[in-house]
Amino acid sequence: MIDRSVLAHATILVPALLTILLTVVPRRALRAVATVGALATALPALLLTTAALTHPGEVDAGDWIAVDVAGGLLVGVVALVGGVGVLLSPAYLDSLTGALVAPPRRERLYYTVLFAFWATLTAVPLAGNLGVAWLLIEATTATSALLVAFSGKPRALEAGWKYLVLTSLGLGVALLGIVLLSAGAPHGGLTALSWGSLGDYDAGRENALVAYLLVMIGLAAKIGLAPVHNWLPDAHSEAPAPVSAMLSAALLPSVLLVAWRCQQGLVPVLGERSGQSVFVVLGLLSIGVAVPFLSRSLAWKRLLAYSSLEHMGVIALGIGFGGPLGLAGAAVHVVGHAVAKTLGFVAMTPLVAHEPQAARGPVSGIGRTQPALGSVLGLALGALSGLPPSPLLVSEMLIEAGGFASGRPWAAAAAAVLLALAFLGLFQSLLETTVGESRPRQEGRPGGLRGVTVLAGVSVLLLLGLAGAAAWLPDTQIVQALARGVS
Amino acid sequence: MSGFFSWAMVGLGLGVVMVRRRSMAVGLITLQSLAIVALALREAREAQDLIAAAGIAARAVVLAIVFLLLISRTREARAVLPSLAPLRRGGLAVVLALGLIWLLSGSGSGPCADDHGRAAISLIAFGLVTSASHRATVFQILGIVLVENGLALVVLSMPGTSWLIELGVAFDLTLLGLVAGVFHERIFVEFGGGDTRVLRSLRD
Numbered sequence: 001m002i003d004r005s006v007l008a009h010a011t012i013l014v015p016a017l018l019t020i021l022l023t024v025v026p027r028r029a030l031r032a033v034a035t036v037g038a039l040a041t042a043l044p045a046l047l048l049t050t051a052a053l054t055h056p057g058e059v060d061a062g063d064w065i066a067v068d069v070a071g072g073l074l075v076g077v078v079a080l081v082g083g084v085g086v087l088l089s090p091a092y093l094d095s096l097t098g099a100l101v102a103p104p105r106r107e108r109l110y111y112t113v114l115f116a117f118w119a120t121l122t123a124v125p126l127a128g129n130l131g132v133a134w135l136l137i138e139a140t141t142a143t144s145a146l147l148v149a150f151s152g153k154p155r156a157l158e159a160g161w162k163y164l165v166l167t168s169l170g171l172g173v174a175l176l177g178i179v180l181l182s183a184g185a186p187h188g189g190l191t192a193l194s195w196g197s198l199g200d201y202d203a204g205r206e207n208a209l210v211a212y213l214l215v216m217i218g219l220a221a222k223i224g225l226a227p228v229h230n231w232l233p234d235a236h237s238e239a240p241a242p243v244s245a246m247l248s249a250a251l252l253p254s255v256l257l258v259a260w261r262c263q264q265g266l267v268p269v270l271g272e273r274s275g276q277s278v279f280v281v282l283g284l285l286s287i288g289v290a291v292p293f294l295s296r297s298l299a300w301k302r303l304l305a306y307s308s309l310e311h312m313g314v315i316a317l318g319i320g321f322g323g324p325l326g327l328a329g330a331a332v333h334v335v336g337h338a339v340a341k342t343l344g345f346v347a348m349t350p351l352v353a354h355e356p357q358a359a360r361g362p363v364s365g366i367g368r369t370q371p372a373l374g375s376v377l378g379l380a381l382g383a384l385s386g387l388p389p390s391p392l393l394v395s396e397m398l399i400e401a402g403g404f405a406s407g408r409p410w411a412a413a414a415a416a417v418l419l420a421l422a423f424l425g426l427f428q429s430l431l432e433t434t435v436g437e438s439r440p441r442q443e444g445r446p447g448g449l450r451g452v453t454v455l456a457g458v459s460v461l462l463l464l465g466l467a468g469a470a471a472w473l474p475d476t477q478i479v480q481a482l483a484r485g486v487s
Numbered sequence: 488m489s490g491f492f493s494w495a496m497v498g499l500g501l502g503v504v505m506v507r508r509r510s511m512a513v514g515l516i517t518l519q520s521l522a523i524v525a526l527a528l529r530e531a532r533e534a535q536d537l538i539a540a541a542g543i544a545a546r547a548v549v550l551a552i553v554f555l556l557l558i559s560r561t562r563e564a565r566a567v568l569p570s571l572a573p574l575r576r577g578g579l580a581v582v583l584a585l586g587l588i589w590l591l592s593g594s595g596s597g598p599c600a601d602d603h604g605r606a607a608i609s610l611i612a613f614g615l616v617t618s619a620s621h622r623a624t625v626f627q628i629l630g631i632v633l634v635e636n637g638l639a640l641v642v643l644s645m646p647g648t649s650w651l652i653e654l655g656v657a658f659d660l661t662l663l664g665l666v667a668g669v670f671h672e673r674i675f676v677e678f679g680g681g682d683t684r685v686l687r688s689l690r691d
Binding site for chain 1: 590628631
């Protein structure tokens with residue numbers, strides 16, 4: 001077995017080197033290099049995930065890089081989502097009518113920035129301290145904002161601008177909290193902000209609480225948790241489909257992991273319950289804000305964007321409730337959401353080819369005019385809504401049970417009601433999109449459908465496997481290791 | 488750091504909130520950034536402190552060049568007026584600054600224990616108000632730079648933050664400024680001006 005530290009370094013360095021390589025390779029070789037690069041990036045990341053999950057008790061915590069079971073899990077998610085995004089990007093690029101730059105430089109800019117985004121994103125779950133994590137998260141903003149606006153259309157520019165300004169301001173607030181935590185540490189330098197050292201804070205609980213709240217509010221703006229979520233529906237709906245998948249399925253949970261590590265690190269100062277309560281409040285608020293939008297007829301990607309708001313709320317609840325049940329639920333939810341949401345977003349390319357109105361408004365009866373595509377949309381929405389046997393149903397039940405077990409019955413009850421409403425809203429959209437009334441549409445196989453259909457097959461296996469595994473997860477060493485964290 | 492320096496920082500920050508001309512705001516914010524560099528150099532004790540100061544200096548110069556270049560390439564046919572009058576913006580900024588200082592005063596050992604720290608927190612509040620109350624795209628980014636200037640001052644007033652983090656923040660902000668520049672130009676071309684009021688089509 002390769003050393004975990006070597007794998008962690010390779011996981012970070014390979015996409016970074018590929019970013020540089022993509023700036024110089026001949027134009028005709030771009031797609032081939034990107035495809036091979038995607039596999040080369042995913043390989044060490046997935047090996048690291050395997051190593052982290054098979055030896056969950058082992059933690060490598062340095063000042064710069066930390067590898068534990070949570071980081072390993074997220075690195076695997078980022079690798080899979082990013083890999084699928086790169087592999088299915090040619091279909092998106094072929095359907096593109098305009099872009100930020102002229103055609104000769106279009107693909108080079110796209111792939112270079114995509115790999116830069118992927119490289120920084122892969123490093124976030126492995127960051128060994130809060131300061132480095134912040135720098136990486138801020139760097140993802142610059143790269144992904146360009147991708148959000150890549151089509152160059154007015155709506156994409158608007159979405160990209162909102163994303164850039166709102167998340168940067170939010171991260172500025174988080175940085176203030178980080179500086180306060182650093183100033184209250186008994187020793188300065190980089191070590192002061194390493195996950196294991198956060199608990200050494202000795203400037204008083206009140207100051208620590210203020211700093212923690214600033215960090216949480218700032219990171220919540222990047223995670224897209226309510227009430228600081230305004231950029232999320234716009235950015236996710238206007239970005240290229242592969243980028244939307246990376247934003248929703250990989251970026252948001254990675255930043256959520258950083259917030260969780262901060263909470264875990266500060267337990268010796270703040271106590272467990274105070275820090276967790278912030279997650280519970282933000283989680284409930286996010287699900288509550290998402291529910292009315294999930295019951296409305298929305299354009300496909302916009303519906304998925306509001307579903308991201310709901311699911312980040314669910315994961316935040318799992319972290320907030322804590323315990324074996326809550327944490328197992330959160331872990332399953334991160335993976336299940338990533339699989340279903342990636343499928344949903346990348347299905348957008350064939351969907352627009354089949355029904356151009358899907359780019360701007362709700363569509364119905366896709367299953368009647370293009371059964372294969374309708375099945376893919378139904379699968380994605382069914383899994384996201386928690387329709388049995390979706391693993392998201394199992395994870396939500398685990399989180400609910402975790403809420404009652406942790407002595408937060410009112411929060412768990414409120415979450416149950418909100419999740420039931422969210423299910424009804426998404427289920428209605430599922431029926432409408434797949435078997436609702438249809439209108440005459442272009443016949444023939446839409447571009448990009450073949451790749452999406454293959455992905456749907458793989459997704460079914462992953463989702464069923466995850467649903468089966470979820471039930472026994474709370475009693476495993478993986479969840480015990482999750483609860484211990486890096487520190 | 489002297490009381491005069493703190494008040495000068497606050498004055499420059501308030502100036503950015505209240506002025507209407509983009510070039511004037513860029514000038515004020517660059518002056519403020521360079522003053523922070525001077526302070527960082529004066530208080531530097533080790534070589535790595537000098538490196539961090541050089542990072543802030545490079546960020547200030549690069550962003551000043553980028554912003555001035557952008558302004559010269561995107562002349563507005565009509566001035567983009569902020570959504571609030573200058574005095575209201577200034578008043579709002581002062582109220583938010585006082586609120587933040589009160590919130591962070593805590594046990595008396597936090598960043599608001601002296602004038603230096605209070606000035607730094609004021610800049611963060613001014614930056615937030617600048618981004619929120621100005622409609623011009625350039626001003627919204629200048630608000631972020633103002634927030635980061637405030638954070639740089641907080642770091643100087645509360646030693647202990649790693650110089651690598653300071654350097655990384657300067658790099659990230661420069662990158663962000665460059666990306667914001669690309670956005671500003673495209674918005675100008677696409678919408679005929681850098682007024683964020685036109686960026687309101689995405690609603691549910």
